[in-house]
Amino acid sequence: MYKLLLIRYGELGLKGKNKIKFIEKLAHNMRQMLKKIEGVKVRHTWGRLWVELADASQLDECMAIVRKIFGIYSISPVVECERTLDAMKEAAWQELQHALPEGGSFKVRTKRADKSFPMDSPEISREIGAYILTHMPENKYIPDMHNPQRYVDVEIRTEGVFVYSQVIPGAKGLPVGCSGKGMLMLSGGIDSPVAGYMAMKRGVVFEAVHFESFPFTGEQAKQKVIDLAKVLAQYKGSGIKVHMVHFTDIQKAIRMNCPEEYGITLIRRMMFRIVEKLALGRQAQVIYTGECVGQVASQTLDSMFVINNVVKIPVLRPCVGMDKEEITEIAQRIGTYEISIRPFEDCCTIFLPEYPVIHPSLRAAEEYEKALDIEALIQDCLQQSSAITVYPE
Ligand code: ATP
Ligand code: MG
Numbered sequence: 001m002y003k004l005l006l007i008r009y010g011e012l013g014l015k016g017k018n019k020i021k022f023i024e025k026l027a028h029n030m031r032q033m034l035k036k037i038e039g040v041k042v043r044h045t046w047g048r049l050w051v052e053l054a055d056a057s058q059l060d061e062c063m064a065i066v067r068k069i070f071g072i073y074s075i076s077p078v079v080e081c082e083r084t085l086d087a088m089k090e091a092a093w094q095e096l097q098h099a100l101p102e103g104g105s106f107k108v109r110t111k112r113a114d115k116s117f118p119m120d121s122p123e124i125s126r127e128i129g130a131y132i133l134t135h136m137p138e139n140k141y142i143p144d145m146h147n148p149q150r151y152v153d154v155e156i157r158t159e160g161v162f163v164y165s166q167v168i169p170g171a172k173g174l175p176v177g178c179s180g181k182g183m184l185m186l187s188g189g190i191d192s193p194v195a196g197y198m199a200m201k202r203g204v205v206f207e208a209v210h211f212e213s214f215p216f217t218g219e220q221a222k223q224k225v226i227d228l229a230k231v232l233a234q235y236k237g238s239g240i241k242v243h244m245v246h247f248t249d250i251q252k253a254i255r256m257n258c259p260e261e262y263g264i265t266l267i268r269r270m271m272f273r274i275v276e277k278l279a280l281g282r283q284a285q286v287i288y289t290g291e292c293v294g295q296v297a298s299q300t301l302d303s304m305f306v307i308n309n310v311v312k313i314p315v316l317r318p319c320v321g322m323d324k325e326e327i328t329e330i331a332q333r334i335g336t337y338e339i340s341i342r343p344f345e346d347c348c349t350i351f352l353p354e355y356p357v358i359h360p361s362l363r364a365a366e367e368y369e370k371a372l373d374i375e376a377l378i379q380d381c382l383q384q385s386s387a388i389t390v391y392p393e
Contacts, residue, residue, distance in 0.1 A: 039055070091161075105144035113156065194327050196232045197330065209245060230393055287311070
């Protein structure tokens with residue numbers, strides 16, 4: 001029945017140039033993400049965004065994609081009808097039956113942007129309401145002017161007359177690509193893909209960095225990260241670059257030269273140094289991680305203080321205020337959870353000390369690191385790293 005989607009964008013606070021940039025980016029992302037559906041067009045006209053389907057059978061597929069696009073506040077499947085009162089009555093009646101097949105209360109609302117139409121809005125609403133009442137089988141539909149279950153909206157514009165009643169929530173946030181760039185530390189766990197999703201929700205694009213400890217972690221651990229990036233790429237609509245950093249030598253050096261209980265602290269300090277280097281080379285302004293306060297030994301505030309101390313670049317942690325359950329819920333909804341729980345070793349779990357220090361001190365960490373040639377280790381490690389671009393499926 002529907003061949004047209006009305007797209008409302010959020011962030012109403014945006015003004016002037018920012019608003020134009022926002023809308024252009026959103027339209028671009030929509031075209032990018034919908035291009036795989038034959039004949040679908042995105043139009044930006046009349047101060048609104050529209051998705052035109054080539055055929056009504058494409059509705060479900062289109063909706064599934066559109067609902068993932070950040071920057072969209074809500075979506076209404078719309079019917080376009082002729083500019084006559086009779087056509088509006090019939091379209092509104094069909095719409096109501098479609099939206100509330102079981103029956104319920106309704107109210108017709110009319111917006112007359114095209115003042116050349118000879119009746120005013122309340123009059124049109126009344127006429128349409130009366131038409132619906134004459135068709136109403138066994139009081140199935142009840143008019144309710146104050147608290148209706150459904151509004152049937154009729155918009156009369158110079159470009160056409162549009163009827164709709166569904167308002168489906170969009171992904172909200174900002175269009176991906178309008179807020180700069182970050183580096184996402186992507187492990188194979190549950191949290192960091194969620195952090196990546198949250199980064200994109202606020203319009204940030206990212207390149208991912210994964211630390212692997214080949215041969216202690218295998219092909220399957222690497223595949224897991226690639227599969228996670230593929231899922232995340234669906235929300236971006238284009239490829240995501242994943243840097244695979246060969247980290248084994250650094251882990252070995254720390255293991256051999258530093259006290260075991262500081263292993264995780266020192267490993268994470270090295271990770272941050274490397275990601276900051278990559279970020280600066282790739283014009284990224286921030287690092288994103290899936291860290292949360294209090295989950296594990298490396299996520300106490302003392303640990304974060306000592307680990308974060310090695311970098312100047314801001315480190316953003318979108319999961320910081322969430323419980324594991326809340327993070328898991330998002331992971332399930334966005335499609336990363338099933339991949340994250342595949343049972344493959346992560347580089348951190350392999351070298352996990354039996355009793356990691358929970359409240360490390362900065363002075364001790366710096367002292368222990370004197371046993372390492374940090375610059376040389378980082379250079380070696382970066383030389384053995386590679387990058388691949390992963391595309392949405
Ligand atoms: P996650 O579920 O994201 O793995 P976690 O709760 O297991 O997080 P940690 O293992 O301490 O916590 O990791 C904290 C954060 O450090 C991760 O969210 C991720 O951003 C980063 N990180 C950890 N291991 C790696 C890795 N092998 N490669 C890249 N980043 C990593
Ligand atoms: Mg982890």
